[in-house]
Amino acid sequence: MSHFFDAIVHVRMRHGAIAFVALLLSHSAYAVPAFNQQTGQNCVACHAGGQFPDLTPYGRLFKLTGYTIGKVARPVSVMAVVSANKTKSTGSPDPGFDVAAGFPKDGNLIFSTASLFLAGRVTDHLGGFVQYTYNNYDHQSATDSHWIGHWSSDNLDVRLVDRYFGAGGSDLIVGATMNNNPTVQDVWNSAPAWGYNAVPGSSGPAVRPLIAGGLAQNVAGIGAYAFWNNTIYAELSSYRTATGFWSFMSKGFTVARGDKVFVKGENPYWRVALSHDWGPHNAMVGAFGLNAKVYPNAADPTGQTNRYRDKGVDGQYQYILDPHAFTLTASYTKERVDYADALANQPHPLDPEELIGLPLTNSSDTLKMFRAKASYVYHAKYGASLSYFDVTGSSNSAFQTSALDPANKTTLLEGSQPVTGSLAGNPATRGWTTEVFWTPVQNARIGLQYTAFNKFNGGTNNYDGFGRNAGDNNTVFLYLWGAY
Amino acid sequence: MNTPVQSARRASALNFSAIALTFASAVLLTGCNTLERSTSLANPAVAPTVIAQQVCSNCHGVDGNAESPNFPNLAAQQEPYLIAQLKGFKSHGRSDPAGFEYMWGLSKHLTDEQIAGLAAYYAKQKTKPTWQSRHTPSVNAEGKKIFEEGIAASSVPACKTCHGAEAQGAATFPRLAGQHADYTVKQLMVFQRTNERPEGGVMKGIAHLLTHENMEAVAAYLETL
Numbered sequence: 001m002s003h004f005f006d007a008i009v010h011v012r013m014r015h016g017a018i019a020f021v022a023l024l025l026s027h028s029a030y031a032v033p034a035f036n037q038q039t040g041q042n043c044v045a046c047h048a049g050g051q052f053p054d055l056t057p058y059g060r061l062f063k064l065t066g067y068t069i070g071k072v073a074r075p076v077s078v079m080a081v082v083s084a085n086k087t088k089s090t091g092s093p094d095p096g097f098d099v100a101a102g103f104p105k106d107g108n109l110i111f112s113t114a115s116l117f118l119a120g121r122v123t124d125h126l127g128g129f130v131q132y133t134y135n136n137y138d139h140q141s142a143t144d145s146h147w148i149g150h151w152s153s154d155n156l157d158v159r160l161v162d163r164y165f166g167a168g169g170s171d172l173i174v175g176a177t178m179n180n181n182p183t184v185q186d187v188w189n190s191a192p193a194w195g196y197n198a199v200p201g202s203s204g205p206a207v208r209p210l211i212a213g214g215l216a217q218n219v220a221g222i223g224a225y226a227f228w229n230n231t232i233y234a235e236l237s238s239y240r241t242a243t244g245f246w247s248f249m250s251k252g253f254t255v256a257r258g259d260k261v262f263v264k265g266e267n268p269y270w271r272v273a274l275s276h277d278w279g280p281h282n283a284m285v286g287a288f289g290l291n292a293k294v295y296p297n298a299a300d301p302t303g304q305t306n307r308y309r310d311k312g313v314d315g316q317y318q319y320i321l322d323p324h325a326f327t328l329t330a331s332y333t334k335e336r337v338d339y340a341d342a343l344a345n346q347p348h349p350l351d352p353e354e355l356i357g358l359p360l361t362n363s364s365d366t367l368k369m370f371r372a373k374a375s376y377v378y379h380a381k382y383g384a385s386l387s388y389f390d391v392t393g394s395s396n397s398a399f400q401t402s403a404l405d406p407a408n409k410t411t412l413l414e415g416s417q418p419v420t421g422s423l424a425g426n427p428a429t430r431g432w433t434t435e436v437f438w439t440p441v442q443n444a445r446i447g448l449q450y451t452a453f454n455k456f457n458g459g460t461n462n463y464d465g466f467g468r469n470a471g472d473n474n475t476v477f478l479y480l481w482g483a484y
Numbered sequence: 485m486n487t488p489v490q491s492a493r494r495a496s497a498l499n500f501s502a503i504a505l506t507f508a509s510a511v512l513l514t515g516c517n518t519l520e521r522s523t524s525l526a527n528p529a530v531a532p533t534v535i536a537q538q539v540c541s542n543c544h545g546v547d548g549n550a551e552s553p554n555f556p557n558l559a560a561q562q563e564p565y566l567i568a569q570l571k572g573f574k575s576h577g578r579s580d581p582a583g584f585e586y587m588w589g590l591s592k593h594l595t596d597e598q599i600a601g602l603a604a605y606y607a608k609q610k611t612k613p614t615w616q617s618r619h620t621p622s623v624n625a626e627g628k629k630i631f632e633e634g635i636a637a638s639s640v641p642a643c644k645t646c647h648g649a650e651a652q653g654a655a656t657f658p659r660l661a662g663q664h665a666d667y668t669v670k671q672l673m674v675f676q677r678t679n680e681r682p683e684g685g686v687m688k689g690i691a692h693l694l695t696h697e698n699m700e701a702v703a704a705y706l707e708t709l
Contacts, residue, residue: 039525040589057552061542069539071526071593124517124524162521165537169546277551279615280666321554321666322582 032129033443033483034077034119035062038070043442048318049325049377050442053194056320057230057282060187064173064227066161067120067127077117083201083479084109088472109478111136113200115154128158128178132251133200139257152252153217155193156180173227177235180242180249181216182269185223185235188284189373190314190329196371196387197433203451203475205391207427209335209367211269211290211310215239218253218261220246221269233273238266239292241301255298262301264293280321287313296343304340323379330372335393338364348397350413356406359397367393367427380442385435393427395458400425402465418466426458431470443484449477526593532601539590540602548609553617553664554582559609560662562653566603570594572683580680582670611662619665619704627705630698640693643702646686651709656683661709668703669696 036043039062044050046059055063062069086107113136119129131154138150161175177185181193189195192212197204208214223237241262242250253260273286289312293305312333319326344363351358368391375385397403402421403413431454437447456470457463463470522530523538537546540558544550548559558566572578573587574594594602631651634642646657653659660668674680676691691699 036589040592042585045586058542065523065538068523069525069542070589071524121523124522163523163538164521165541165546171541171546279551279617280553320552322670 032077032117032119034073034075034117034129035067035070037073038067038120040070044380048189048320048327048375049383050380050439051325051375051377051383051437053198054189054327054375055187056318056325057277061173061230063187064161064175064225065163066125066159066175067129068122068124068161070121072121075118075120077119077483079115079117079481079483080111081113081200081479081481082109083112083199083477085201085203085475085477087475125162126158126160128156130156130158150252153180153248153250155184155216156249157185159185171229175225177221177223177225177237179221179223179237180219181213182211182219182221182237182239182290183271183288184216185221185225185237186271186288187233188273188286188314188316188329189327190284190286190316190331191288192312192331192333195329196373196389199447199449199477199479199481201477201479202433202449203473203477204433205369205371205389205429205431206457207367207391207393207429209310209312209333209369210292210294210308210337211288211312211333211335212369214308215261215263215292215294217250218242218259219263219267220249223269225271230277231275233271233275233286235269235271237269239263239269239290240266258298260298262295262298264295264301264305267292280319282318282320284316285313286315287311296340304342306340306343307338308335309337310335325377325380326375328372328374331370333369335367335369336364337367346398348400348403350400350403350415356413358400358403358406361398362394362396365394365396367391381439383435383437383439385433385437387433388431389433390430391427395424395426397425399427399458404465412465416465418464419468420457421464421466422457422459423463423465424458428455428458429453429470430455443482445479445481447477447479447481449475449479451475451477525590528595528598530598532598532605535594535598536602536605543586544606545614547612548606549612549614550664551614553615553666555664556667557611557614557663558606559611560652561603561606561659562655562657563603563607564655565653565658566606567599568656568683570599570602572681574599577683578681580671580674580678583680614662614664616707617665617704619700623701624705624708627701627703630702631705635693635698638693640690640698651706660706663703663706665700665703665707668706669699672699672703 046056046062048054048056084107113133115131115133117129117131121127132151133154134149134151136149137147139148140146141148157177157179159175159177161173163173165171179185183191183193186193218241219239220242221237221239223235225233225235227233269290271286271288273284275284276282290310292308294308295301295305310333312331314331317328345360347354347360348358370390371387373385373387375383377383399422402416402423405411405413431452433449433451435447435449437445439445452474453470454460456473459470461469517524519529520534521538522534524530525539543555544558548557550557569578570591573583573591576588630640631643634640644651647660648654651659651661672691672694675684675687
């Protein structure tokens with residue numbers, strides 16, 4: 001594959017389509033027992049039905065006031081996930097590929113990830129959390145294919161906050177946040193960083209807009225926000241590459257590993273929301289956006305950039321009245337990316353020399369993602385959720401990682417990729433995830449998820465050219481989560 | 485000799501360093517503790533009003549009128565009752581789920597002075613209408629009858645005997661007027677089925693005489709007061 005297409009595809013699909021395995025390796029933060037040490041409260045105080053990471057109205061205020069309520073306490077927490085994935089065998093004609101792609105979905109119970117948290121109150125106005133995560137199945141050894149673990153930065157959010165009460169009960173929270181993942185600072189469960197596929201190993205759409213994890217742990221952001229009378233929220237942040245002084249936010253991410261992203265200069269993120277509580281109900285409608293200039297080649301972060309413009313609307317409704325906790329969230333994000341001149345209108349990735357006359361790539365693309373999730377928890381013990389995802393976008397031959405030979409329509413071009421390939425060169429992926437879970441004690445949760453795809457990488461049947469259907473990626477996922 | 489690109493990069497780095505330095509200075513200057521706006525629950529020097537605003541208000545409302553029925557209204561509540569509850573949470577004498585899940589930790593380090601101050605703060609707050617569950621007029625009428633007359637057939641005494649003619653409470657008998665119906669029913673169930681609120685032992689015998697319908701009726705009526 002040409003260098004240019006590597007660059008487009010890596011930036012554009014960093015989280016997955018070309019590496020289906022990446023679906024199974026996403027990082028996420030959860031309830032942090034260090035906060036429980038600090039306030040003395042149970043998980044249900046801040047998490048709806050005790051179901052992390054969904055926040056209750058009080059949980060949102062705890063976060064917006066900088067995680068400072070309570071006393072200075074043991075600031076360390078640990079978390080671990082044991083899980084098993086099962087999906088239809090890849091059946092790919094490439095046995096070497098099968099070993100890698102098949103592994104996480106082979107149904108074996110594995111110790112998948114462990115996290116270390118430093119979290120809690122520092123002063124009346126300063127608090128936060130810093131998460132590092134060990135991925136036990138990070139990559140395979142080049143020599144004998146055994147899996148190698150890897151520590152890296154995970155989410156981080158440190159806040160400086162003050163809160164003023166005026167006459168007549170008016171209430172103003174003003175704060176600054178320092179974080180390493182746009183939207184991780186958000187307090188509503190519809191935000192891309194929270195609420196969907198939150199358990200490491202969950203399946204879902206592989207291609208997502210940049211704001212939904214594309215810059216996670218690669219950027220350092222500083223922002224200011226205000227929340228007035230529990231009603232109006234506004235935030236403006238700016239992100240830059242987490243290098244130099246800021247590299248502590250991006251430990252373990254390297255160019256050599258292929259998970260490093262460089263952005264140019266300062267990249268703004270904004271967020272507004274209207275929130276209302278009435279009785280046991282509360283609701284939010286909001287909008288958000290991110291403009292980012294991303295260098296196409298992380299090994300040489302100079303010259304022109306790909307310009308991403310993401311904007312979205314989201315909403316949430318919650319009903320919390322013990323023993324019931326119900327949360328409904330929805331978000332819609334639209335992305336436009338204009339590629340650097342050097343990347344625009346390049347030859348087809350499987351035909352870099354233009355010898356067989358495949359079409360050129362686009363100079364810009366659009367991507368749209370809709371996600372919605374309903375979850376219900378009874379007595380903070382038994383829960384179920386149903387979520388829907390629908391990703392659509394423009395077709396681009398740069399995404400066409402499988403292609404028929406124009407000269408011989410019955411064969412695929414050399415280099416075509418089974419399972420992760422896209423014959424259509426289109427990111428369209430649609431499906432459902434349903435989950436049931438049990439929380440026998442508040443520090444442990446057992447869940448069973450089933451994700452069904454009715455579209456994958458732009459197709460329903462034979463989307464990869466090798467005969468694989470979207471439904472063949474349906475995944476059963478069992479997990480045991482624990483934190484202390 | 486720097487190339488223009490190097491110079492621009494250096495300028496950009498300096499610019500960001502300046503922002504970082506400003507942020508760090510802000511942390512140093514304002515990141516310290518301020519008694520007037522403290523969120524600490526383990527500092528005896530923090531005034532009760534500050535605790536009420538910065539911490540308690542998140543669930544109970546800044547003036548003690550709680551929007552969510554998950555949390556009791558505290559406005560105009562009886563001072564001795566509030567003191568008894570906070571001390572009960574702190575000593576783990578009161579152990580109903582809502583108590584230990586939310587209140588044990590929060591009350592753990594409060595001093596007697598802070599507890600007294602918090603009780604005084606809420607006792608002087610004015611009640612205002614909060615969210616009400618919907619009930620039919622007949623349920624409210626039945627509740628009013630139980631409150632004012634009791635239930636003769638099952639020897640249930642009139643609630644007003646101890647809780648006051650207007651359900652305003654008296655000393656350690658809590659104010660019930662305007663309380664969220666869901667909260668009142670849950671507490672009656674705690675009295676009926678558990679020993680998690682020993683200080684309200686007198687309610688245990690009475691709650692045993694009430695059916696769930698009786699509880700819902702009287703709670704619905706009290707919410708409208």
